[in-house]
Amino acid sequence: MGAEREASVKSGRRSRGTLGSLVEILIIAVSAILLTVVIKTFLAQAFYIPSESMEPGLKVNDRVLVEKPSYWMGGAPERGDVVVFADPGNWLSTNQVPPAPTGFKAVLAKIGLYPSGDHLVKRVIGVGGDTVECCESGRIVVNGTPLDASSFIAPSATCDGPMAQDNGSYVRGGCRGWKAVVPEGRLFVMGDNRANSADSSFHLCSPERQRSGDEACASAFVAVSDVVGRVAVVFWPTDRFGLEHRPETFDSVD
Template sequence: MTGWRFVFSAVLAAVLVVGVVRALFIDVYYIPSGSMEPLLQEGDRVVVSKTGEATDSIERGDVVVFDGRGSLDPIRDDRGVPARAADAVGQWLGLSGSETVYVKRVIGVPGDRVTCCDDGRVTVNGEALDERYVFPGDAPSDTEFDVDVPEGRLWLLGDHRSRSMDSRSLLGAPGGGLVAADRVIGQAVHIIWPLDRTGRIEQPGPDHP
């Protein structure tokens, strides 16, 4: 009996430690769509390095995971508590995605003017970006925009532009598609599943002046 108590206590302690680490330092996020292809594919599990309050460390080109409530918020979930609880468990285990959490690339940070399209390219502060990460065959954007990014906000786009719901999707909405920087949960840094795709997520970012 004592042995079982020891095993139970050890498992409980391990779960608590993992919970604290994931709450404060790193987390695992399930990629639910192809909006960040070819870098991230649907079904990938990625490690997210949490930024905490260090939102001023977010740079152009970073691939970030953020809470979309108030910006890319989907239709309200009217399912029962058991269904939402099951979803929460699946998300914690990295087995399913969240309907309110998204992954996108940072294109504009506070103080930037982001426009499209100058000779078919996205520009930041008048300089065209070399967006080698964009999905092959996709245009930089089929939607024109000219946005000044204010303090505390970010302009975010998916790499698979033709399949991504991102800042462009909310141009006519309050906030103009800009996402609050304090909604960023962290930076996607490593693919851990599937095994044949494991590796560090390279984030060279766009070529900026």
């Protein structure tokens, strides 16, 4: 009887020990998921680059980390920042929206561990109240200051962006002039690969429609509230690892 009682006690201890270990593992797993969700919501999130619009700095399928604290406590995107944002109004065509991740990848995407590709990434050229126009000696002009973008945009044989046609639509190439005043609370953004980027300059309405207050013209600008954060680093592939910096040319803009 004594031996049986001792064996029963030992078995009970083992069961309690196993249960305790499982509970500990569960607590650790839940804590890790909650921590990851907090990081995604408030600190950083992974994305991948879906197109050539930000070459040469960012290439197709680069994985980037977007940081969010820069825009806390009243902070906002600044000229020169490379930002990730939600589609401001049919900028993404159907064939540009990647298929939704499935299975375990979908779970990872929800908690920010699997890069998302359903947003856009561009460089901020103008903020609320700025006047952006083209062109002076082939350069985009912000508040009267021509920007020397040669250090970060793809080389261009003509000028630094898509230009307006007489009917107000935009085409790539050429150097026809256009001008826009950025509404408060919004951003004027452009891709660094100016010959292959359907950006604010591409979606911009004609000057007449801008002045008329046509609400459809607002889709050319990105709402600050739609910005997820600033691209801080390329982390994959490893041979392209590097930090993203704001070009000095924007420091000269009043």
